[in-house]
Amino acid sequence: MIYIEKSAENLPLARRIARENEAVLVEDGFTPEDTKRNILISSSRNNYVHRCPATKIYRCCNYYVTDAAEGCPFDCSYCILQSYLNHSYIKVYGDTDAIVSEMRALGAKGERVRLGTGELSDSLALDNVLGLSEILVPVVNEYDNIQFELKTKSANVSKLFNLNPKNIVVSWSLNPEHVIKMEEHGAAPLRARLSAAKELAEYGYKVSFHFDPVIYYEGFEKDYDELIELLAQYVDESSVQFVSVSTFRFMPELLSAMRDKFGGSMLLKGDYTKGLDGKMRYFKPLRAHMLRSVVGSVRKRWENAFLYFCMEHSSLWEKLMGFDPGEREELESLFPFIRMK
Known part of the structure; x- marks a missing residue:
């Protein structure tokens, strides 16, 4: 079900969604049933564009993110997000004009930047x-x-065939x-994701792949x-812009949520x-073995693809x-940038 806050009903995204889908208008402060099947279009404000959170202890690639939505319909x-968000429903920020304004402000600085939307959704x-x-x-x-990354575990790419792939990288985990x-x-x-990647690559998009998290088990x-x-x-x-590899890591509180x-x-x-x-991470010698194994497999097929650890x-x-x-x-300076057309 799609819910739209009254204060958001005249925002651009809310008007568009209401035209194309069945939606329910609700009072501000309404909380949907906490299920991934529900979407709430909100008028609440956010710091939409910012650097990806990181730490100096581990190498970070200076990535920027655009938080247009919080929550994911998948249940990995x-x-x-299980230990980061306090809700399971999908919250979408309806003021896309404000989101666009922050993206333009970043672009106007003139610095080369990689930007994406896949942090909180x-x-x-x-x-x-949503048609974002x-x-x-x-x-x-x-x-x-600006090089803009759309990161997904879906095969929901139909709208991208109506867009210019100029500065865009579409990535799959x-x-x-x-x-x-x-x-x-x-x-x-898996094959649905790979088919979507093949179709977009043939259309002209650069595509990328994240082996993240690599999960350990025998074999x-x-x-x-x-x-x-x-x-x-x-x-x-x-067609490959980059490949990332990283092993499973998590905040300690995630384990209890997973057990439940x-x-x-x-x-x-x-x-x-x-x-x-x-x-929490795998022990370092095991991480080294896992990373070496996946990197070796990539290099056997794609000798020159840009590869990095997250x-x-x-x-x-x-x-x-x-x-x-x-x-x-x-690290950011090492990344390949799309040759603009």
Whole structure:
């Protein structure tokens, strides 16, 4: 069900959604039933565009995020939103004019920046309803210094074929199919994601892939290698903008939420230690083995694709990549940027 706050009913996004979908007008302060099936279009304000939260202890790539929505219709067992948000319904900020204004202010600075929408929500899972891509993509395409990433576990890409792929990267989070079935509840099957990536790449979009989180279990090496072999059959390296790799990490309180909701999760069987940033991680030698295995599988198929670790320690960069990428701006400078047309 879609709910629209009265104070939001004349905002651009609310008017558009009400024209195209059945929606219920509600008083401000209304709280929907706390289920991922519900969407609330709100007039509340937010700091929409900001740097991705990070820590100096682990290497960060100086990414910027646009928070146009909070919450995700998928139900991944490992999702950090379970311990970050205090609701399960999808909250959408209706004042897209304000969101656009902040994006333009960032672009007007003239600095090269990578910007995305996949921090507090899936970028495309509800795009057929919200149509945010149709609002945001034309804006970033006004600026040659913005590379805009849409990050998803869906195959909901139909609206993107009506847009200019100029400055846009569409990214998928990937895991082996049996991990998807066990841990990524409601998300698109693996081959559906790969088919969507293939279609967009053929249309002209740059595409990227996040092996994040890589999950440890006996035989994971073979499964991830087969996954990457399949990926390479769908997508040519020339269309790949970047690849990220990172192992499962989480705030300690997430474990109790997982036990309550996902008692059969394979992640509950892992051994973890508290990292320097307070997050729980696999022990460092195991992380090194996992990262080396996935990186090796990628390099066998895509020798020149830009590959990086998300939030890993400099010592693992040096051990596995042969160098320390440095802090935010230094790592950011290494990223390939779309050649503007």
